[in-house]
Amino acid sequence: MSVNLDDPLPPEIDKWFLQDAEVPANTFEIALVLGGTVSAGAYTAGVVDFLIEALDAWTERRAVDASVPQHNVVLRVITGTSGGGVIAATAARMLNYEIPHIGKSTPIGKGLTGNPLYDVWVKQLTLDRFLDTSDLREGKELVSVLNGTPIDEATKSTIQFTGKPKQRAWIAAPLRVILTLTNLSGIPFKAAFNDGLGESYVDHADYIKFAVVYSRQQPGEFRPDELTLGFSGAAFPQPSSWSDFGEFAKATAAFPIGFPPRRLKKPIQHYRYRVVAALPSDRDPPPPGWYPYTLLTPDWSALEIDGDVPPTYEFLCVDGGATDNEPIQLARTALCGLVQRNPRTGDQAKRAVVLIDPFAGQADLGPSGLSSFAAAFGAVSNALIEQTRYDSRDLLLAADGEVFSRFMITPQNGNVSGGAAIASSGLGAFIGFACADYTRYDYLLGRKNCRDFLRKYFVLKENNDLVFGGRWTEEQKTLFAKDAEPGMQPIIPLVGTCADEQDLDAWPSGKLDPEIYRAAIRDRFRAIAEAETSGKPLLSVLGRLGAASFQYQVGDYVIDLINTSLRDAKLD
Numbered sequence: 330m331s332v333n334l335d336d337p338l339p340p341e342i343d344k345w346f347l348q349d350a351e352v353p354a355n356t357f358e359i360a361l362v363l364g365g366t367v368s369a370g371a372y373t374a375g376v377v378d379f380l381i382e383a384l385d386a387w388t389e390r391r392a393v394d395a396s397v398p399q400h401n402v403v404l405r406v407i408t409g410t411s412g413g414g415v416i417a418a419t420a421a422r423m424l425n426y427e428i429p430h431i432g433k434s435t436p437i438g439k440g441l442t443g444n445p446l447y448d449v450w451v452k453q454l455t456l457d458r459f460l461d462t463s464d465l466r467e468g469k470e471l472v473s474v475l476n477g478t479p480i481d482e483a484t485k486s487t488i489q490f491t492g493k494p495k496q497r498a499w500i501a502a503p504l505r506v507i508l509t510l511t512n513l514s515g516i517p518f519k520a521a522f523n524d525g526l527g528e529s530y531v532d533h534a535d536y537i538k539f540a541v542v543y544s545r546q547q548p549g550e551f552r553p554d555e556l557t558l559g560f561s562g563a564a565f566p567q568p569s570s571w572s573d574f575g576e577f578a579k580a581t582a583a584f585p586i587g588f589p590p591r592r593l594k595k596p597i598q599h600y601r602y603r604v605v606a607a608l609p610s611d612r613d614p615p616p617p618g619w620y621p622y623t624l625l626t627p628d629w630s631a632l633e634i635d636g637d638v639p640p641t642y643e644f645l646c647v648d649g650g651a652t653d654n655e656p657i658q659l660a661r662t663a664l665c666g667l668v669q670r671n672p673r674t675g676d677q678a679k680r681a682v683v684l685i686d687p688f689a690g691q692a693d694l695g696p697s698g699l700s701s702f703a704a705a706f707g708a709v710s711n712a713l714i715e716q717t718r719y720d721s722r723d724l725l726l727a728a729d730g731e732v733f734s735r736f737m738i739t740p741q742n743g744n745v746s747g748g749a750a751i752a753s754s755g756l757g758a759f760i761g762f763a764c765a766d767y768t769r770y771d772y773l774l775g776r777k778n779c780r781d782f783l784r785k786y787f788v789l790k791e792n793n794d795l796v797f798g799g800r801w802t803e804e805q806k807t808l809f810a811k812d813a814e815p816g817m818q819p820i821i822p823l824v825g826t827c828a829d830e831q832d833l834d835a836w837p838s839g840k841l842d843p844e845i846y847r848a849a850i851r852d853r854f855r856a857i858a859e860a861e862t863s864g865k866p867l868l869s870v871l872g873r874l875g876a877a878s879f880q881y882q883v884g885d886y887v888i889d890l891i892n893t894s895l896r897d898a899k900l901d
Contacts, residue, residue: 375775
């Protein structure tokens with residue numbers, strides 16, 4: 330079967346990549362960027378939970394109460410990577426239904442709550458399940474240090490989540506969801522130079538785009554480089570499924586070596602739309618109103634069968650955070666196009682990219698000299714994550730008090746901020762999986778921080794008539810803008826119980842006894858050693874002899890690391 334691999338025509342590129350779509354009057358559009366998290370995804374999930382609750386409460390009150398600010402907010406885009414990608418996928422599914430929101434009064438018991446964000450990060454992704462050895466029994470091949478079955482099961486429950494449908498006027502039709510991927514197979518490109526010369530290269534930073542349409546929505550046009558998803562009764566073509574969506578969600582969070590890599594397939598025609606901005610040529614300037622761009626054309630010659638390229642590209646994939654841990658530019662360009670810029674001033678801003686990052690704050694430096702293998706391995710892993718986390722421009726814009734098109738929510742706990750403010754940041758942010766009290770605490774902190782962010786910092790200047798449509802009354806300012814700086818008004822006013830303080834559990838010190846995992850850690854690493862030598866007679870004998878020593882050394886080493894992490898975070 331042959332597919333069209335011709336370059337898209339200029340009008341198509343102009344429409345989907347270059348044009349800046351008009352924002353309706355009295356409307357503010359947002360794109361959420363959910364960065365890499367590991368177990369600190371509980372914090373991000375809490376932020377998203379409160380954001381949904383606040384938008385629901387305001388839009389429902391606004392419809393029946395004229396004294397409530399009447400402008401609109403529309404969520405147009407969610408981008409996510411790693412744990413943030415899992416949260417983006419979870420939100421994409423649950424936004425079609427009513428959900429219970431979580432607070433300090435939510436029981437800590439073992440049963441599920443019906444809120445997928447909370448259930449996945451506090452109830453389902455736990456260390457005891459990651460250490461289970463069932464994935465290594467009966468000659469099964471070792472694919473990861475930890476058991477990936479809990480991720481499979483959590484994803485299955487998420488994409489099958491259902492309930493009473495709920496219409497949300499603040500969700501764009503369609504909502505665009507973009508998940509970053511690290512494509513281990515790679516995307517082959519060839520750049521042509523003069524005199525027939527060329528250079529081949531492979532790009533491993535990949536992504537998938539979905540357009541999600543909710544119950545009773547009338548969707549606008551779909552992009553040519555995205556897959557469409559809907560719910561029962563949707564009257565539009567759906568070449569993808571929620572099961573496919575779940576596979577991409579698992580892939581974006583497949584932490585290298587720690588969790589299993591995933592095999593994916595994607596329409597090969599999507600790769601026709603790799604468009605980058607190009608500098609204008611002095612010799613051949615573009616016509617007025619036209620923007621220069623370059624199309625990156627993949628070289629699929631290695632895939633050809635009888636001269637045809639297959640319609641889908643299959644590839645092996647790991648955590649999107651390995652190549653793009655903060656997909657800010659994917660979110661920004663989804664709002665305003667590749668070469669445009671969202672207005673930045675407080676009186677003109679009409680869109681914003683909102684980054685939710687559990688780890689903002691002072692970063693630790695890596696080793697400066699020779700170190701052990703384990704320490705060097707950890708340093709390499711940390712370097713890759715840090716290098717893909719930010720573009721300096723993104724940080725500077727988010728930190729600039731005069732820029733109202735970039736915002737960031739990060740943990741704030743009294744005078745402590747960033748990773749030090751949450752309970753789940755230890756051991757490279759894996760420690761939260763070992764203690765539900767940690768992830769629950771971080772979830773509630775995420776809700777509290779989101780509430781404070783919406784009241785104080787997610788604001789525009791009061792003379793922004795593009796959004797607010799005129800001055801608020803003094804009564805509205807007194808009620809909704811009392812915590813913002815003078816002359817500022819909140820973009821999402823808090824009404825009802827959302828305006829109330831969000832209470833936290835006590836800091837979870839003493840909640841984790843690492844000894845409860847010592848036997849499971851030993852069993853896991855013994856099973857790994859035996860799996861790697863299975864079927865090889867000599868190695869099998871040596872492997873069994875070495876496994877006993879190996880499992881004890883690893884168990885002791887990991888427990889020591891956990892204890893050190895607890896002391897550093899004052900959690901012991």
